Structures are given as C-alpha cells and as structure tokens.
Amino acid sequence: xxxxxxxxxxxxxxxxxxxxxxxxxxxxxxxxxxxxxxxxxxxxxxxxxxxxxxxxxxxxxxxxxxxxxxxxxxxxxxxxxxxxxxxxxxxxxxxxxxxxxxxxxxxxxxxxxxxxxxxxxxxxxxxxxxxxxxxxxxxxxxxxxxxxxxxxxxxxxxxxxxxxxxxxxxxxxxxxxxxxxxxxxxxxxxxxxxxxxxxxxxxxxxxxxxxxxxxxxxxxxxxxxxxxxxxxxxxxxxxxxxxxxxxxxxxxxxxxxxxxxxxxxxxxx
Amino acid sequence: xxxxxxxxxxxxxxxxxxxxxxxxxxxxxxxxxxxxxxxxxxxxxxxxxxxxxxxxxxxxxxxxxxxxxxxxxxxxxxxxxxxxxxxxxxxxxxxxxxxxxxxxxxxxxxxxxxxxxxxxxxxxxxxxxxxxxxxxxxxxxxxxxxxxxxxxxxxxxxxxxxxxxxxxxxxxxxxxxxxxxxxxxxxxxxxxxxxxxxxxxxxxxxxxxxxxxxxxxxxxxxxxxxxxxxxxxxxxxxxxxxxxxxxxxxxxxxxxxxxxxxxxxxxxxxxxxxxxxxxxxxxxxxxxxx
Numbered sequence: 001x002x003x004x005x006x007x008x009x010x011x012x013x014x015x016x017x018x019x020x021x022x023x024x025x026x027x028x029x030x031x032x033x034x035x036x037x038x039x040x041x042x043x044x045x046x047x048x049x050x051x052x053x054x055x056x057x058x059x060x061x062x063x064x065x066x067x068x069x070x071x072x073x074x075x076x077x078x079x080x081x082x083x084x085x086x087x088x089x090x091x092x093x094x095x096x097x098x099x100x101x102x103x104x105x106x107x108x109x110x111x112x113x114x115x116x117x118x119x120x121x122x123x124x125x126x127x128x129x130x131x132x133x134x135x136x137x138x139x140x141x142x143x144x145x146x147x148x149x150x151x152x153x154x155x156x157x158x159x160x161x162x163x164x165x166x167x168x169x170x171x172x173x174x175x176x177x178x179x180x181x182x183x184x185x186x187x188x189x190x191x192x193x194x195x196x197x198x199x200x201x202x203x204x205x206x207x208x209x210x211x212x213x214x215x216x217x218x219x220x221x222x223x224x225x226x227x228x229x230x231x232x233x234x235x236x237x238x239x240x241x242x243x244x245x246x247x248x249x250x251x252x253x254x255x256x257x258x259x260x261x262x263x264x265x266x267x268x269x
Numbered sequence: 270x271x272x273x274x275x276x277x278x279x280x281x282x283x284x285x286x287x288x289x290x291x292x293x294x295x296x297x298x299x300x301x302x303x304x305x306x307x308x309x310x311x312x313x314x315x316x317x318x319x320x321x322x323x324x325x326x327x328x329x330x331x332x333x334x335x336x337x338x339x340x341x342x343x344x345x346x347x348x349x350x351x352x353x354x355x356x357x358x359x360x361x362x363x364x365x366x367x368x369x370x371x372x373x374x375x376x377x378x379x380x381x382x383x384x385x386x387x388x389x390x391x392x393x394x395x396x397x398x399x400x401x402x403x404x405x406x407x408x409x410x411x412x413x414x415x416x417x418x419x420x421x422x423x424x425x426x427x428x429x430x431x432x433x434x435x436x437x438x439x440x441x442x443x444x445x446x447x448x449x450x451x452x453x454x455x456x457x458x459x460x461x462x463x464x465x466x467x468x469x470x471x472x473x474x475x476x477x478x479x480x481x482x483x484x485x486x487x488x489x490x491x492x493x494x495x496x497x498x499x500x501x502x503x504x505x506x507x508x509x510x511x512x513x514x515x516x517x518x519x520x521x522x523x524x525x526x527x528x529x530x531x532x533x534x535x536x537x538x539x540x541x542x543x544x545x546x547x548x549x550x551x552x553x554x555x556x557x558x559x
Contacts (some may be wrong), residue, residue: 004371012357104355107413111319112372115342264282264322267312268353 001121002114009126013092017130020088024081028138031077034146035070041155042068058210065229070146070155071163075228078163079137082170082223085197088134089171092127093178094195097260098188106265116261124175124253131171138162141242156225159235166226166237173222173245174199176252187266219244270297270333272419272450273318277327280313285314289474290327292365295452295467300445303454304484310474311454315421319349331419345373349415352424354408356415358397362390362407366414373415381414387436393469401428413444420444420451426460438464459549479489482488489548490525495535495543504538523548 038045047069049057058065066072097120100106105169109119115202142164146155178198182188209217218224225241273295280287288310292340295301302313316322318329318339329336333341366385370377385392388406396404405428412420420441426434441464445451455461462482463470470478495505502515509526524531535543 002372004368008368103358104353105357106320107349107351108356110321111344111347111349112369113341113374115341192470234528262309262323265316266323267316268351268355 001125002118003122005109005114005119005122006126006129007121010129011095013126013130016091020084021134021202024084024134024138025141027080027084028141028145031080031258032149035073035149036072036151038067039151041065055211059207063210063229063255065232070150070153071159071232073164074142074155074160075232078142078228082226082228083199083203083237085131085134085138085167085171086174086202086222087195089131089174090148090178090192090198091195092131093175094182094188094198095191096123096127096175096179096182098182098191101266102188104268107267110265117257120257120260124179127175130170132168135167135171138167142193153223156235159232162231162235162237163228166231166242169242169245169249170222170226172249174202176256179256180252180259183256184262271295271302272297272299273452273553273554274330275314275317276323276329277306278314278317278329278483279326280310280317280322281325286310286474287319287322287325288471291471291474291476292378293469293476293479295450297450298445298448299452299467300441300453300465301450302461302468303471304456304458304461304468305471306456307410309471312423312424313474314453314471315349315423315454318421319344319347319359319495345415346418348412348420349416350408350412350420350422350425352427354404355405356396356407356411358395360394360396362394362396362399363392365396365407366392366410375415376511377414377416380416381410382459383453384410384413384440387440390432402430402433405429407431409440413440418449418491420449422451422453424455426455426457434460462549482528490523491528491547492521492544492546492552493522493524493530493531494542494544494546495520497538497540505534509535 049067055065065076067076096144099107100109110116141161146160178195181194181198188194203223205217206223206227209221219241222245225238225245227238230238271294273293275291275293278291279289291310291314303314305311313322317324318336320337323337331339331347331485334343334539336343350358356430360368361386366381370381388410390403390406390410394403396407399407409425422441426437428438436462440541441451441453451464453461453465465482467479467481468485469476470480490509490511492503496519498518500515500518500520502513505515505520505522507524507530509524511523511525513522
C-alpha cells in the first residue's frame with residue numbers, strides 16, 4: 001500500500017461516493033415515508049397484490065412479501081438499494097485500472113518507483129473505502145428511517161443486521177468481477193455500459209431465474225444469494241451460496257493481481 | 270560504467286512486430302540518440318526499459334540490474350518524458366507535480382520550483398486547461414524534478430515551440446554535464462545531431478547500426494559543389510562519386526574515397542568556386558530510411 005496513491009485514488013472517488021450516497025438515502029427515505037400508509041391498509045394491500053400477475057410481482061421482488069411488516073417492506077427497499085450498490089461497485093471495479101489506460105495516465109503512474117502490486121493494493125483499498133462509506137450510509141439511513149416511520153410496529157433487529165452485513169460481500173463481488181473482466185478485455189472505451197451491464201444484468205438474471213424457476217441462473221447472481229426476501233423469511237443466509245460468492249471474490253482478486261502484474265500497458269499509437 | 274544494456278531484446282504484440290533481437294549498451298554520461306522512422310520500435314524499446322511492457326525474449330538491464338526484477342527500485346533514478354503527455358485532467362499543475370514528487374525518497378521541492386520557473390509554468394492552472402505545449406512543459410518538470418541519473422526522452426520536442434526547444438536542449442545538456450545519462454529517441458535527425466554523442470538506428474524493429482556521430486560524418490562521403498565555365502559532369506566521374514548532377518555550369522556530387530584524387534581532378538579543371546561539405550545526418554541516414 002502506498003499512502004499517496006491511496007489518497008489520490010480516494011479523492012478521485014469522492015464525488016461519486018457523495019452522489020451515490022445521496023441517491024441511496026433519497027431512495028430509502030422516499031420508500032419509507034410511504035410505509036405508514038402501507039402498514040395501515042395492510043390487509044387491503046396484500047389482497048390487491050395477490051391480484052397482480054405473478055410475473056409482475058416477481059420482477060419487483062414482491063412475491064411472498066408481506067408489505068405490512070417492517071422488514072417485509074424493507075426487503076423491497078433493500079432490493080433497490082442492492083441494485084444501486086451493485087452498479088456502484090461494478091463501476092469502481094471496471095474503472096479501477098482501465099481509466100488510467102484509457103486516459104493514458106498509466107504511463108505516469110507506472111514509471112514511478114512503485115510495484116504494480118502496491119498500485120493495485122492502494123487502488124483496491126481506496127475503492128473499498130469509498131464503497132464502505134456508501135455502506136455506512138445505508139446502515140445509518142436504514143436504521144434512521146425505519147425508526148422514524150415504523151410507528152408502533154416492531155421488527156427483528158438480528159434480521160436487519162443480517163441484511164446490512166451482506167452488503168460488504170455483495171459490493172466486493174461486483175468490485176472483484178468488474179476488475180477481473182476489465183483486465184481480460186483488451187480495452188474498455190466506456191465504463192458505464194459495462195457497470196450497468198454487470199450490475200443490472202445480474203439483477204435481471206435473478207428475476208428471470210425466478211420467473212422461469214430455473215435454479216441454474218439463480219446460482220450465478222448475488223441478487224439471489226443475498227435475496228432480501230429469503231433472508232427476511234428465513235432469518236438466515238443461504239450459506240453455500242454465500243460461500244460461492246466469497247470464492248468468486250477471492251478468485252477474481254487473485255486473477256486480477258496475476259493479470260495486472262503481467263500486463264503490457266498500451267501506448268498511444 | 271554501463272548504464273543501459275539490451276540483450277537480444279525482442280518484443281511481439283501478439284503477432285505484431287515490436288522490436289527484434291535488439292542489443293546495445295550505453296555508457297554512463299552519454300547522450301545516446303535512438304533514431305528511426307515512426308513505427309520502427311523506438312517507443313517499444315523505451316517502454317521495455319521502463320517495464321511498462323514485458324519482453325517476449327531477451328533482457329534489459331539498467332545500472333546492471335534487471336529492469337523487471339528491480340524495476341521499482343531502478344525507477345527512483347529514472348526520468349521519463351513521453352512523446353505524448355497525459356495527466357489527470359482535473360488536477361492542478363502544482364498538485365500533479367507534488368503527487369509526482371511524493372513517489373521519490375528525497376525532497377524534490379526546490380528542484381520542482383526551479384524547473385517550473387525555468388519552463389515558465391503556471392502552477393495553479395488545471396491540467397485540462399493547458400495547451401499541448403504547456404502540458405509538455407509539465408511533462409519536462411515532472412520527469413526531472415527528482416534529479417534522475419538516467420533520462421529517457423521519447424521524441425521530447427514534439428509540441429514545443431523553438432524557444433522552449435532551445436531551453437529544453439540547454440536543460441538536457443546541463444543535466445548531462447552533471448553526469449546524467451540520456452537516452453534520446455527521435456525521428457528528427459538534426460536535433461540528434463545537435464545533442465548526441467552516439468546514435469543507434471532502428472528500422473522495422475531491428476537495430477541496423479550503432480555509430481559515433483563524428484566518425485559517421487568523418488568517414489562518410491563528402492558533399493561537393495564545383496562551379497566553373499564549361500564544366501561537364503563526365504569530368505568528375507571518378508571512382509567513389511555518386512549522385513552526380515550537372516546544371517548551369519554547376520556540378521554537384523557525393524564523394525567517398527581518397528581526397529587527394531578529388532583535389533587533383535578539381536585542380537586540373539577551370540573552376541571558379543568550390544565547396545566541400547560534410548553531409549548532414551539527414552543525408553547520411555536517408556538510405557537507411559528509404
């Protein structure tokens with residue numbers, strides 16, 4: 001790790017962290033401000049929901065969700081938070097080293113007296129710090145807004161903690177996969193389509209898996225591994241799938257180090 | 270002491286040729302010119318020395334140490350100025366220079382300000398607002414602020430106005446007189462001629478000649494112009510004469526051989542003016558370029 005690279009990288013992330021955090025806080029606030037009226041007319045609502053086509057409910061992760069309970073409602077909000085977190089983390093993963101190569105600043109950095117592993121360490125740590133700030137914002141605003149809007153209702157704190165604790169692994173999955181893909185393709189012209197593709201694509205994959213009832217697709221996407229509905233209903237993780245995620249993270253990070261330290265830095269032609 | 274050494278250095282980008290079997294040495298305190306047309310492999314060679322890219326085969330050493338294995342340590346003493354400069358657009362010049370300085374295990378502050386003043390840099394401008402020439406100046410300061418012992422200059426003058434070019438050459442000479450070894454790649458022969466002691470010529474990835482500039486010029490042909498009434502080209506068709514041309518009583522040719530033979534022939538002729546010149550590097554190297 002090199003403090004100067006870390007600080008430089010972190011500053012580069014700062015604006016994006018603020019933007020994502022504000023967006024996520026607004027998202028949670030917006031949804032939870034509606035919760036009191038949902039809770040009031042719960043019976044009516046659940047009845048109405050039952051009439052929706054199943055595919056529609058699946059697409060928004062609302063099958064088998066009791067929206068009248070605090071965590072039932074929160075699991076719905078959390079799914080949207082997950083989509084944001086996935087795109088943010090994927091974005092950092094894809095841009096971690098590709099941005100310097102696209103903007104040709106890699107020559108500057110790599111001709112300095114530092115090892116490539118030190119560069120990657122510092123960059124990863126800076127991105128992880130940025131993601132952790134967003135993570136912390138999710139924690140604070142979740143607890144805050146739940147308490148603000150839950151009224152008389154109660155909820156299981158342990159289950160909420162389980163949901164929130166899953167964020168770290170979820171973020172690292174998209175960071176790691178984004179990074180390793182960015183090192184496998186020749187050149188990334190624009191990060192956004194890749195990040196949207198991976199983040200949103202994984203979500204869609206989960207939804208399709210749900211609709212078609214195909215378990216193979218479910219095994220691939222962290223949206224299924226950390227499905228809020230499942231965690232709320234079971235009060236536990238689906239442990240084998242979480243372990244699968246962790247091994248994907250480890251493999252993609254190790255592969256990234258191997259690829260990055262052997263990489264030819266492209267030159268301006 | 271040998272500062273730079275390439276041993277059968279070869280680089281292929283997939284199937285595309287970078288450089289093939291390049292070997293040479295540069296001694297401490299030399300200004301070594303590396304010339305060749307665009308795409309010949311000049312930048313590839315420099316990037317291999319900086320371990321920005323890895324060789325397909327062969328090896329490169331700097332200060333006697335392997336460029337890859339000891340890369341980070343070696344780069345403490347290497348300055349690099351690329352032909353195209355790119356920096357973090359949103360940073361201010363001063364912040365970029367400070368960031369650059371923060372990588373070295375010595376205090377670069379004084380030298381940084383000295384160079385910035387010399388190059389007339391506006392330190393508080395943002396990189397994105399700078400013209401190309403000004404970015405290049407940032408590159409020069411950035412490449413020299415840590416007082417490197419070895420400089421890699423990859424077509425460094427592109428984008429600099431003539432005044433700045435002169436300042437820059439002056440700077441390189443000063444650095445060199447303090448013992449800094451310079452590896453200077455260029456396709457502009459006149460600047461190599463002005464600055465370098467020895468040159469390597471690279472063409473289509475292969476090093477085709479290494480020579481001392483003075484010997485190259487001395488042992489090469491002379492450029493001769495003879496003026497006189499009724500001179501004919503045939504009169505000067507001696508062994509060793511090439512590119513013989515005649516127009517309006519003026520005969521031009523290149524000559525390589527015994528100068529006495531040439532002078533005798535001129536002496537026998539009705540000559541009103543004679544000029545015998547050393548050829549410029551351009552003319553010497555033209556046949557390498559084709």
